[in-house]
Amino acid sequence: MNRWRWYACGLVSGLMLAGALGLARLAMEPSAAAGAAAPTPSAAVAVAAATQAMPDDGKLRIIEFGAHPDDCEIRAGGAAILWAGQGHHVKFVSVTNGDIGHWGSAGGPLAQRRAAEVQEAARILGITTEVLDIHDGELEPTLENRRTLTRLIRRWNADIVIGHRPSDYHPDHRYVGVLMQDSAFMVAVPFFCPDAAPLRKNPVFLYSYDRFQRPNPFRPDVVVAIDSVLDRKLDALVAIESQFVEGGALGNAGMAPATAADRESRRQQVREGFRKRSADIARQCREKLVELYGEQDGKQVRYAEAFEICEYGRQPTKDELRQLFPFLPKPAP
Numbered sequence: 001m002n003r004w005r006w007y008a009c010g011l012v013s014g015l016m017l018a019g020a021l022g023l024a025r026l027a028m029e030p031s032a033a034a035g036a037a038a039p040t041p042s043a044a045v046a047v048a049a050a051t052q053a054m055p056d057d058g059k060l061r062i063i064e065f066g067a068h069p070d071d072c073e074i075r076a077g078g079a080a081i082l083w084a085g086q087g088h089h090v091k092f093v094s095v096t097n098g099d100i101g102h103w104g105s106a107g108g109p110l111a112q113r114r115a116a117e118v119q120e121a122a123r124i125l126g127i128t129t130e131v132l133d134i135h136d137g138e139l140e141p142t143l144e145n146r147r148t149l150t151r152l153i154r155r156w157n158a159d160i161v162i163g164h165r166p167s168d169y170h171p172d173h174r175y176v177g178v179l180m181q182d183s184a185f186m187v188a189v190p191f192f193c194p195d196a197a198p199l200r201k202n203p204v205f206l207y208s209y210d211r212f213q214r215p216n217p218f219r220p221d222v223v224v225a226i227d228s229v230l231d232r233k234l235d236a237l238v239a240i241e242s243q244f245v246e247g248g249a250l251g252n253a254g255m256a257p258a259t260a261a262d263r264e265s266r267r268q269q270v271r272e273g274f275r276k277r278s279a280d281i282a283r284q285c286r287e288k289l290v291e292l293y294g295e296q297d298g299k300q301v302r303y304a305e306a307f308e309i310c311e312y313g314r315q316p317t318k319d320e321l322r323q324l325f326p327f328l329p330k331p332a333p
Contacts, residue, residue: 054157060088060324063153064162064208065180067139067172068101069094069114069131070240073121074274075208076162077233078226078305082327084126085229091128091156094118095149095176100136102242103251113242121236139171141178147193150183154196158187158203160324162307165207167215180205184312204324205313209281209306220285221309222325223292225301230278234271244270278303292328 054061062083066072072080072092080090099111115131122129132148139145153161161184166177186192187199210218226233237244245266247255257263282289282304290298309315322328 054089054155056157060159060326061157062088062090062160062162063093063156063158064091065093065095065149065152065164065176067095067164067170067176068136069098069118070237070243071164071173072129072162073118073125073233073236073240074277076305076307077121077125077236078229078278078303079224079307079325080125080127081229081232082224082226086326088326089128089156090125091130092118092122093129093152094131095145095179096134096136096139096172097131098136101249103247103249104253104256110242114240117240117242120239124232124236124239137172139175141175141182145175145179146182146186149179150186150193151196153183153187153203154193154199157199159201160206161203161313162206162208165210165212165218165308167212168210169212177207181310181312184310202314204316204320205310207308207310209308218306219308220288220306222307222321222328223281223285223288224305224307224325224327225282225289225293225297226278226303226305227301230275230303233278234274237274238267238270275303278305281306294329294332297329 060083062080064072064076064080066075072094076092080092083090094114097111098114099108100106101114102110105113111131111133118129118131130152134145161180163180164173164177166174166181168174168177184202184205188202190198192198206222207218209220212218242248245257245263255266257266279302282301285304285306286298288306289301289304292298293301316324322330
């Protein structure tokens with residue numbers, strides 16, 4: 001019994017000593033604990049100020065998140081050209097590196113190839129692009145990934161944030177949508193990611209177009225005519241050869257062009273496929289095109305991209321939407 005009594009006394013003494021040391025450490029750290037002043041929001045902003053590298057030059061700042069190195073280019077390449085053509089700043093971010101997105105190669109070499117492809121696409125579109133080093137097919141809506149998107153939105157000083165809807169066939173697409181939603185409030189919270197200055201204004205968050213119906217179908221709140229820039233968008237998409245010319249993850253050796261003539265034929269097929277996709281969006285969103293462009297012009301639009309306003313983030317008025325999409329015509333008086 002004496003042995004167990006001494007053991008118990010030793011255990012209690014050790015716990016008390018550990019607790020005392022822990023309290024002493026807390027007392028030495030700057031925190032909101034008793035005897036220490038809590039940091040102010042202005043202090044958090046001051047600490048992060050050095051990371052806010054994008055000053056306000058009076059131009060719009062748009063950032064789009066796609067799951068893979070091709071998603072942004074497909075969904076908003078035309079609008080990106082229009083924004084950039086007016087001097088606004090556009091950044092595409094691929095949240096995964098696409099390293100399993102090909103039937104014949106994978107890993108680092110494929111990730112490097114796909115990063116080079118979207119860099120070339122960005123050159124054609126006249127924008128900036130970035131590929132994050134997260135494995136394709138393995139994206140999860142974790143706290144760390146929420147921090148990553150929040151930092152990117154803040155450092156871009158975004159007016160508009162675009163991403164997938166969280167109802168999509170691909171898990172990476174879905175989780176980009178979830179992460180974008182999760183960032184919609186946090187971008188303005190000073191002590192979340194205090195290493196990046198919080199935004200002074202909440203951006204407008206938009207979903208890019210898809211055809212999924214459940215639980216809710218896509219709602220075209222903004223539809224952009226891209227007739228004038230479609231060929232340039234197609235040039236950018238054709239530059240992403242691993243996906244569209246060679247077939248991507250679900251392709252096969254039979255799809256790989258064997259000759260230069262085969263490759264050129266395949267490139268033309270890709271162009272026509274995406275041309276049809278853009279025409280389908282215009283046709284399906286005709287009512288909104290007429291509302292935004294007027295009866296005559298709206299009916300003549302052949303190719304379009306469409307976006308839905310996320311219920312999180314800033315809710316723009318109709319006038320504010322036209323400021324955010326300055327290539328839309330002014331409404332008739």
